[in-house]
Amino acid sequence: MSSPNTFRTGPNESGHFDLFGGRFVAETLMPLILDLEQAWEDAKDDPGFQAELDHFLAHYAGRPSPLYFAERLTQELGGAKIYFKRDELNHTGSHKINNCLGQILLARRMGKKRIIAETGAGQHGVAVATVCARFDLDCTIYMGATDIERQQPNVFRMKMLGAEVEPVTSGSATLKDAMNEALRDWVASVETTYYLIGTAAGPHPYPAMVRDFQSVIGREVREQLDAAEGRLPDTLVACIGGGSNAIGLFHPFLDDAGVEMFAVEAAGEGIDTGKHAASISAGKPGVLHGNRTYLLQDDDGQITEAHSISAGLDYPGIGPEHAWLHDQGRVNYVSATDAEALTAFKMCSRLEGILPALEPAHALAHVIRHAPGLARDHLLVMNMCGRGDKDVFSVARYLGEDL
């Protein structure tokens, strides 16, 4: 396969990034998916929509997030000059609000009165419940019964914000079952309901739309690093669950051939143990959640459960644009284990006074491996996409402390 002239124009009109993506949905959903695509195309070209989004990104979410020189970490590692993009400082503690604000404004523009979403760990559910409260829309969040058990604080947050949390007991009662249930609800209530997907996955146009909403991260990095250093970065690093924060950082730089990129999957207890969430490193192409991409599956094609210390990375698939960028060789897909993420979590807390979420702690684990071998004028930017407050109980449990 020859390299395309640009990595930034996809997907094509059927929603494909070459072999990946598409829209594998029930017949009854097709008209709505086409409606949504049209509404998004119109909104993108409407300066009024962009101005409204920019207003809420600035005054509600707190953008732009700073680009911070991690001086002590840089000294400790003794190689590349390391910057953190501080998306953990956003309202609700991660990059998820960027996408939720974009989609809620689109839903309102489409005249929808009811929002549905699925959530695994609850971070996306909380961000959706937040924007639904702000814009006074009915909100139903599908969540696996097992996850509800494991994530009580987030369930309570969603309820305080006025959302209905709908337990899903089918299958393994986790994220993939919640996704199926949300799609079923959507088929049954398409006229009134907007489905707010939380990562750069799902049927077309979601992967491209979520990417576009998250690309504010990379656009800001471009400007901020230019102001600080007068040039482009040499290396970008981000963690990967479904892939929205990573594609948001990478996309504005995909055609800058000199910028190398690393996306870090969760290797859990180790790829060879089978207990991981590394869809590209250890998965195979298949169809889930309305698109074709790399998935964790067994020999019969059944989706298998993802494992990671970080609840936000344990999605059994990956967005289709990443599957394509992997096949093109444009982005390097690597992984980090639970243990490596924990070491990174501790190092960042002590050296920089920043408790990272366990998700970006995986990205940091790769920075710790990679940076020492690089020159001192090599510019590396890592997306600090979430804060660690939500993870202190998990970390304490791993360290054998009872809180």
Ligand SMILES: *Cc1c(COP(=O)(O)O)cnc(C)c1O
């Ligand atoms: C949800 C989440 C992720 C994973 O989602 P992506 O779509 O891969 O970005 C990563 N980090 C944090 C902090 C999250 O909340």
